[in-house]
Amino acid sequence: MTFSRYAIYFAPPADAEWTRFGASWLGWDMETGETVAHPDLAGLDVPRITATPHKYGLHGTIKPPFRLAEGQTAGALERACGELADALGPVWLDGLELARLGRFLALRPMGNTSELGELAAQAVRGLDSFRAPAPPEELERRRAAGLSPTQEANLLQWGYPYVMDEFRFHITLTGKLPKPELPGVQDALEQVLTPMLPKPFVISDLALVGERSDGRFQMIHRYALSR
Numbered sequence: 001m002t003f004s005r006y007a008i009y010f011a012p013p014a015d016a017e018w019t020r021f022g023a024s025w026l027g028w029d030m031e032t033g034e035t036v037a038h039p040d041l042a043g044l045d046v047p048r049i050t051a052t053p054h055k056y057g058l059h060g061t062i063k064p065p066f067r068l069a070e071g072q073t074a075g076a077l078e079r080a081c082g083e084l085a086d087a088l089g090p091v092w093l094d095g096l097e098l099a100r101l102g103r104f105l106a107l108r109p110m111g112n113t114s115e116l117g118e119l120a121a122q123a124v125r126g127l128d129s130f131r132a133p134a135p136p137e138e139l140e141r142r143r144a145a146g147l148s149p150t151q152e153a154n155l156l157q158w159g160y161p162y163v164m165d166e167f168r169f170h171i172t173l174t175g176k177l178p179k180p181e182l183p184g185v186q187d188a189l190e191q192v193l194t195p196m197l198p199k200p201f202v203i204s205d206l207a208l209v210g211e212r213s214d215g216r217f218q219m220i221h222r223y224a225l226s227r
Contacts, residue, residue: 001212001218002213003220004067004211004212004213005066005067005210006065006066006067006068006077006208006209006211006220007061007062007064007065007208007209007210008063008081008123008207008208008209009030009060009062009206009207009209010059010171010203010206011031011057011058011205011207011219011222012058012059016196016198018196018197021039022058022171022173023036023057023058024039025038025039025041025046025050025058025173025193026053026054026173027046027047028055028056028216030057030058030059030209030217030218030219031057033212033218039192041188041192042188044184044185049175049177049185050173050174051175052172052174052176053173053174055215055217056172056216057209057218058171059207059209059217060169060170060171061169062119062123062206063123063124063163064159064160065211066130066132066159067131067132068131068132069130069133070132072129072130074210076130077208078208078221081127081206081208081221081223082223084126085205085206085223085224085225085226088119088122088206088225089225090203090225091116091119091203091225092201092202093109093111093116093200093201093203094110094111094199095109095111095197095199095200095201096108096110096171096197097110097194097197098173098186098189098190098194098197103176103177103182104172104173104175105173105189106170106172106173106174107170107173107197108169108171109169110199110201116169116203119203120163120167121164124158124164128158131158131159134155142155142160142161145161147161150166151166154166173189204224205222206225207219207222207223208221
């Protein structure tokens with residue numbers, strides 16, 4: 001399969017209960033490359049609520065999506081991902097919690113995230129030779145959100161504003177919701193999803209994923225963090 005963009009994600013363990021629920025919640029299983037029936041949950045319009053994150057699948061971004069640079073190949077990228085993972089070790093965190101990020105709902109890690117930030121920074125730096133420069137229209141779209149000087153510098157150097165010191169790991173569960181709707185969706189997820197969440201939360205591998213012609217992201221390969 002040919003992919004238009006690639007990314008490095010944390011992909012939750014395929015056999016975990018919370019992963020299976022999350023894939024159903026989003027309606028897309030990134031690992032199998034198949035659509036999944038949404039849950040019937042407290043009368044919520046789950047397809048609408050999850051329309052934005054649906055195509056990405058249940059994941060935490062480590063290196064944001066990028067196009068392959070001229071002269072690079074998917075095979076070379078796969079080999080580089082394997083070499084990177086061999087040089088990195090697993091990251092242990094206290095757990096995951098459901099949280100509001102503005103008007104989005106997401107899972108975020110609990111405890112000290114410094115090792116996770118360093119893991120992401122090494123992935124961003126170590127694979128950057130495979131990233132084609134972002135086109136001008138993408139840069140302008142990023143700037144439209146209003147960037148700090150540090151975020152602008154990241155955008156120019158790494159192609160994305162929210163990396164390095166601006167990196168905040170999260171697993172997106174919804175699109176941007178109307179404020180009156182947030183409490184009901186959060187309460188429903190607290191009841192169903194929160195009891196499934198792992199404690200501790202361990203990142204033991206990284207996933208190379210690709211963007212398909214239909215815009216959905218699909219797993220290419222998992223790489224164990226084996227240092």
